[in-house]
Amino acid sequence: MCGIAGILNLNESMAPPSREELVPMISVIRHRGPDEAGIYLDDHMGLGHVRLSIIGIEGGGQPIANEDGSLWIIYNGEAFNYVELKPELLQKGHRFTTDTDTEVLLHLYEEYGPACLEKINGQFALAIWDNRKKELFLARDRMGIRPLFYTCSGNRLLFASEIKALFTHPEVTRAIDAEALHQVFTFWTTLGGGTIFENIHELPPGHYMTVKDGRITRKAFWTLPYYAPEDRWQGSFPEACETLHDLLLDAVRIRLRADVPVGAYLSGGLDSSLITALIARNFNNRLKTFSIGFQEGSFDESRYQQEMIAHLKTDHRRTLASNQGIREHFADLVWHAEKPILRTAPVPLYLLSGLVRDNQLKVVLTGEGADEVFGGYxxxxxxxxxxxxxxxxxxxxxxxxxxxxxxxxxxxxxxxxxxLYAFYAVxxxxxxxxxxxxxxxxxxxxxxxxxxxxxxxxxxxxxxxxxxxxxxxxxxxxxxxxxxxxxHLEMEVFLSNYLLSSQGDRPAMANSLEIRLPFLDYRVIDFAARMPPHWKINGLNEKYLLKKSFSEEVPDIVRNRPKQPYRAPIQEVFFNPAPDDYVDAMLGEDSLRQAGLFDLQKVSRLLNKYRKGGHGSEVQNMAVVGILSAQLIHHQFVANYPWRAIDPIPQDRILKTGPNSLCINGALGRNAALQP
Structure with missing residues (x-):
């Protein structure tokens, strides 16, 4: 996993993109790729990349060019089926200089153009620059597991893996979008490729974008599947169970491809337990697993975690998400999430990813996506x-x-x-x-x-x-x-725009950790879409097909346990006295007045209820977290950007390529890549 950034001139009369513009962009997202860095520069295009080396450790630095240097790629993600794709490209005469999936994607694009995206089974955000056609190609994976943002400013298009990279450029303005704030306080997230900031856009999942001659074209290459009754699965239920078992096992198999050790999250719920069991039983019987425990017993799932650890005999590590710890790291999480959030649940995941990195792992498999795909909520x-x-x-x-x-x-x-009235009053x-x-x-x-x-x-x-x-x-x-x-609503609105970001990519990549999600393999999603509804929810028994398909892998005590939504405490976190605390500062009158987002008197009445020991409703708890996180967004990105000092990547650690770059040997002792 990596971080990417770029600058494209939309007007030929403009000065070429420069190293001085690109280096801050990749430096501020260095957490996404602490191992290597590289840039490409020509008269029109600047590409920047920071690398978390997982596949093709040696020689996999980016940007990477094709044989004649006419195409250049920077890439964040994984093409899990690159092994199967490469032989076809070799037969067609393509030459490879690395063992990376990045180079496979570059030649795949060279051979098929945008249609190459239909062949990729993976999670990715990529940029390919055609130096001959002067055309930029941007693309994002089907479910939006990897982020990609862009903006147009001063006759330039800028793009990056995170918004904070765009904000390093002096021409990009920083302001909160009122309509986007309204969407977050309704849907938990923004809609339609928008972000919380004015004029900052996110390439939607399953889309690609081309930029040529100053014109931007955006198209979908994949949409969530739906099958009419006559097109659904025609086999029996046992046959469906067997097919699903084989599909998910293969989804796990290809997601274990790496040149570094791979671990797994183990929450104690069905989904992560199932993925962990498939790995431990079929591929790695000394698997390292990781979990969160909570100070508040009502949120803790340690009992079920211990059941699975004993069942699979994994090498397990656990971290405790204390109320104080959640409070202390909430601001850090918001900095990485780059949007207001309505729950504290992402913070323990941030702590969990830190535990994994402390144990020297770069990759974990997780169970996210099963509830959405198989009807678990x-x-x-x-x-x-x-x-x-x-x-x-x-x-x-x-x-x-x-x-x-x-x-x-x-x-x-x-x-x-x-x-009951609210529930049935329709x-x-x-x-x-x-x-x-x-x-x-x-x-x-x-x-x-x-x-x-x-x-x-x-x-x-x-x-x-x-x-x-x-x-x-x-x-x-x-x-x-x-x-x-x-x-469809849950996956299109909530999963892609909130869960895979604020509880997925962001808390993991904050600690340079790549998460891989077998349940979101597009083959699994397509298969589930073919199933009749009563096979997903049988009566009120959720994920019925999934449970039946893996009855031998997961013990009954976990497989049949009551559904427990993943949550974290709120009131206990923010309303324990703490002197000189950022929470009081961010929710104080001066900060509220400066940001101009919320009504001072209404917020004050809400906070007084909590400070006097009252208990808020679920909606009021969401209000507290939403207001605090929105205040932090304004503080970190609008009023005081950069909230964290940007430590520029040293020049001798950057691999530089392109006509306008002086090629040098990086500090890692590797020669610069091919120049056009």
């Missing part, structure tokens, strides 16, 4: 229950169904009636709403927009949040079954 079952009520409005078993999902709600009579016709499954969640979250300042509220265009979502839905969305619609 309660929000899918909620929609099923509400749909049942719509068809049978006189049924008396509705509360019992809901009690199976949320037993804690029914322990508090005052909360029970309000919760007209039967509402079930045809494309956003039916997520409407309660988004309505609840959007209540926190009440804390916006007048100046933010005045900037909003008043478009209902529902319309924002509908704009991006496929034409046949209304014809899909309830679970398929809910899964």
């Amino acid at each position: 309660n929000i899918f079952k909620e929609a099923k229950i509400r749909h049942f009520w719509g068809r049978q409005p006189d049924s008396k078993i509705r509360p019992q169904l809901l009690q199976k999902l949320y037993p804690y709600i029914f322990k508090n009579p005052r909360r029970t009636s309000a919760f 007209k039967p016709g509402d079930m045809e709403d494309p956003c039916f499954s997520h409407r309660i969640r988004w309505n609840n979250t959007s209540k926190n927009t009440q804390f916006f300042s007048t100046q933010i509220a005045e900037k909003l265009n008043g478009t209902p949040w529902r319309d924002k979502v509908l704009e991006g839905l496929p034409p046949d969305f209304a014809d899909r079954n309830l679970l398929a619609r809910a899964q």
Whole structure:
């Protein structure tokens, strides 16, 4: 895994991109690639790269050129099937000078153009510069596991793996986008390739972009699959279980390809336990595994972690996410996330990735994506229950169904009636709403927009949040079954834009750690899309097909345990007294007034409730985290950028190539790459 950055002149009369512009861009994202650095410069294009060496350790520095130096690539990610792709390219006459997947992708593009993306099984963000055509090609993997941002400023296009790299350039302005803030406080994230900052864009998952003669063209090469009933799986359930078993095993196999040791996260839930079991039983019986424990017992899953450790006999390491630790590292996490967040859950993952790196590993496999792909979340079952009520409005078993999902709600009579009213207070016709499954969640979250300042509220265009979502839905969305619609929304809005970023790439790469996600192999996603809904959720039994397919790998106590969403404490974290603490500073009147994002009086009333020992609701807890993280975003990126000092990569550690670069030997003792 690596970090990339680049500058393209959109006007030929402009001065060429310079080393002085590129070095700060790659230096500020050096955590993504601490092993090596390289730049390419010509009259139009500047490419920068920092490398985390995992495959092709020797000779894999970037940028890399093709045989005649007409194409140059910088690349962040992995093409897990590069071994299978390379022989075909060799047969077509391509010559290789490294053992890296990077060079395979470069020649694949040379051979097939943008259609090469359909052949790649991986997680990636890449840039390829065609020096002859003067054309830039940018692309991002199907699910958006790896990030890629861009902006146009002063007749230049700048792009990078992280937004902070764009902000090093003096021509790029830094301001929070009011509409984007509204989206975060509704959907937990921004929509449609936007970011929290004005004029900073993210290339959407499954898209590529070409830039030529000053014109930018963006196209999708993949979309989330959906199959009508007549096109679904025609085999039996046991045959589906066997096929899924083989598919996921192969997804794990190719994700173990590395020239460095590979470990695994082991949370104690079904998904990470399953991935760990497949590795330990089939590929590595002395696997290193890693987990988080919590100071707060209600969040801790150590019991199930210990069951799996004993079952698989892994070499295990564990770190404790204390309330104080979460508080101390929250600001660091926001700096890496580059967006407001509504939960503290990403912080323990940041601590976990630090534990892995302290144990000298660069790569881990994780279980993320299974809930979205195989129907594991309660929000899918909620929609099923509400749909049942719509068809049978006189049924008396509705509360019992809901009690199976949320037993804690029914322990508090005052909360029970309000919760039931909010849950069932929909007209039967509402079930045809494309956003039916997520409407309660988004309505609840959007209540926190009440804390916006007048100046933010005045900037909003008043478009209902529902319309924002509908704009991006496929034409046949209304014809899909309830679970398929809910899964699409969860993957398109939440998974790609929030989970894979704030709880995926960012907390891991902050500690120079690459995570690999077998459940998001596009073959697994496509296979799951072919399954009938009742094979995913059988009654209210989530991930039914997945559990049945791997009954021998995971013990019953873990496989059949109650679903426990991954969360971390909030109130206990931020409202313990601490002198001179950044939390008090960021939520104080001076900071709130300077940022201009939130209403001082409303925020003050909310905070006083907590400071007096009161307990907030789930929505209020999200408000606290959202307000604090948005304040930190303003402080770190708008008012005080760079929040952390940028330590420039020394000149003798940068491999420089291109007509406008003096080629030198890097400090690692390797000659510069081919010059055009």
